[in-house]
Amino acid sequence: MPGTRVLYMEERRGQDPDPCYLREFDAQVIERGPDHIVLDRTAFYAEGGGQPYDTGILRWAGGEAKVLRVQKEKGVIRHIVDRMPSADAVHGVVDWERRYAHMRMHTSQHLMSGLAFRIFAARTVGNQIHADRSRIDFQPVNFTAEDLKRIEHECNGVIASGVAVRIFEEDRVAVENRIEDRALMDLIPQSIRRLRIIQVGAADYCPCGGTHLMNVREIGRVRVLGKRSKGKETDRVEYELLPA
Ligand SMILES: [Zn+2]
Numbered sequence: 209m210p211g212t213r214v215l216y217m218e219e220r221r222g223q224d225p226d227p228c229y230l231r232e233f234d235a236q237v238i239e240r241g242p243d244h245i246v247l248d249r250t251a252f253y254a255e256g257g258g259q260p261y262d263t264g265i266l267r268w269a270g271g272e273a274k275v276l277r278v279q280k281e282k283g284v285i286r287h288i289v290d291r292m293p294s295a296d297a298v299h300g301v302v303d304w305e306r307r308y309a310h311m312r313m314h315t316s317q318h319l320m321s322g323l324a325f326r327i328f329a330a331r332t333v334g335n336q337i338h339a340d341r342s343r344i345d346f347q348p349v350n351f352t353a354e355d356l357k358r359i360e361h362e363c364n365g366v367i368a369s370g371v372a373v374r375i376f377e378e379d380r381v382a383v384e385n386r387i388e389d390r391a392l393m394d395l396i397p398q399s400i401r402r403l404r405i406i407q408v409g410a411a412d413y414c415p416c417g418g419t420h421l422m423n424v425r426e427i428g429r430v431r432v433l434g435k436r437s438k439g440k441e442t443d444r445v446e447y448e449l450l451p452a
Pocket of ligand 1: 314318349406416417419420
């Protein structure tokens with residue numbers, strides 16, 4: 209079965225904004241299920257990697273449907289809709305407020321994970337972002353209140369520097385030579401030889417398939433809300449974002 213071209217994963221062209229900023233697109237319906245459709249191309253993010261799915265609408269000549277969820281199953285991206293399009297040619301519009309909140313949260317997660325690794329050698333073993341607050345699980349670590357203040361301070365320092373977020377492809381071998389967290393690389397199937405890398409200045413360098421900002425300044429300000437112990441040497445840190 210033909211796959212779906214994932215538009216936000218494509219390479220940035222010239223002076224265009226990164227395709228993560230694509231809010232609208234045209235596509236063809238290539239498969240119809242009882243409550244979902246598959247498109248030949250999409251800008252909708254399918255739930256995964258701690259980032260929630262996008263919502264939005266699909267329009268066609270004479271009608272429109274809500275995109276309620278987007279899920280990826282065995283490589284197939286399904287748009288769950290409240291109504292079946294009566295045409296194959298559709299125009300998708302991503303709910304930008306929700307998606308942009310996820311991009312801010314996701315990019316700050318990279319920043320915090322990278323800094324916590326550099327300062328405390330704490331690895332990120334899980335994360336879940338939401339539009340209003342997010343959490344990251346770190347291990348091995350037992351953060352003090354002072355440590356959390358330091359993380360917050362370091363994050364906001366990088367944000368204030370206005371460093372660019374780079375998104376690019378790199379050979380797996382080069383990534384393996386550079387990355388310190390081996391467990392992270394082991395999660396990526398060996399068959400994948402080219403990786404999409406997200407680099408946040410000197411703070412983070414990490415393979416990732418999510419959607420990100422172009423500059424850390426767009427994050428605003430990080431506020432760490434606290435931590436909860438999740439068992440032996442594992443801390444769950446919760447944070448929110450404030451406007452710049
Ligand atoms: Zn990411």
